[in-house]
Amino acid sequence: QSVVTQPPSASGTPGQTVTISCSGSNSNIGDNTVDWYQHVPGTAPKLLIYKNNRRPSGVPDRFSGSKSGTSASLAISGLQSEDEADFYCATWDDTLHGPVFGGGTKLTVL
Amino acid sequence: ELQLVESGGGLVLPGRSLRLSCATSGFPFDDCPMHWVRRAPGKGLEWISGISWNSGTIRYVDAVKGRFTISRDNAKNSLYLQMNNLRPEDTAFYYCVKGQDDGWSVFDHWGQGILVTVSS
Numbered sequence: 001q002s003v004v005t006q007p008p009s010a011s012g013t014p015g016q017t018v019t020i021s022c023s024g025s026n027s028n029i030g031d032n033t034v035d036w037y038q039h040v041p042g043t044a045p046k047l048l049i050y051k052n053n054r055r056p057s058g059v060p061d062r063f064s065g066s067k068s069g070t071s072a073s074l075a076i077s078g079l080q081s082e083d084e085a086d087f088y089c090a091t092w093d094d095t096l097h098g099p100v101f102g103g104g105t106k107l108t109v110l
Numbered sequence: 111e112l113q114l115v116e117s118g119g120g121l122v123l124p125g126r127s128l129r130l131s132c133a134t135s136g137f138p139f140d141d142c143p144m145h146w147v148r149r150a151p152g153k154g155l156e157w158i159s160g161i162s163w164n165s166g167t168i169r170y171v172d173a174v175k176g177r178f179t180i181s182r183d184n185a186k187n188s189l190y191l192q193m194n195n196l197r198p199e200d201t202a203f204y205y206c207v208k209g210q211d212d213g214w215s216v217f218d219h220w221g222q223g224i225l226v227t228v229s230s
Contacts, residue, residue: 044220099215104154
């Protein structure tokens, strides 16, 4: 059981906007930045958002991140079938003295 | 092109040892923190260990402390994970991960992963 919580699943139709939430506490999200990763099982995970809202080069601007207090969220606009994957938030935890991942959210494009 | 290639995985009996290696190229290895992250079947990503560029800072998740040892050889651009006293719950895909040089735990490039199966 992770100290950072995500909904286990999310879904949307092509073209829609989907938002995935990530909830933590003052010892992790509240005091540190949040990153987001996309993982299609069987492939290498990919960094989508880092330091709350920055996009690495090559990541489409359909992906955006935000953070407020002890929560963060990832928004995916203009949903495409190839966006179907598992999405993870990650942050540093001051109590555990290391990085922690959220439990992951499986995104289904209907 | 940046590459991270894991090797050394496989099937091992409980209580035995295994050493994973990660050969890297295409970036200044000796400038970057490096990590191992795993994903067990049916579960999510789990960070298990990280090492700073000069091996001065090393951290582990509690589940592997005392059993796993991370190390690096900057002359060979390689990262290692020595896994001792393996347990069935260590069964997972293990990923070699590059950390950002200005964000220790921002995982900006990942290997394809290698499967470790611990079973009798």
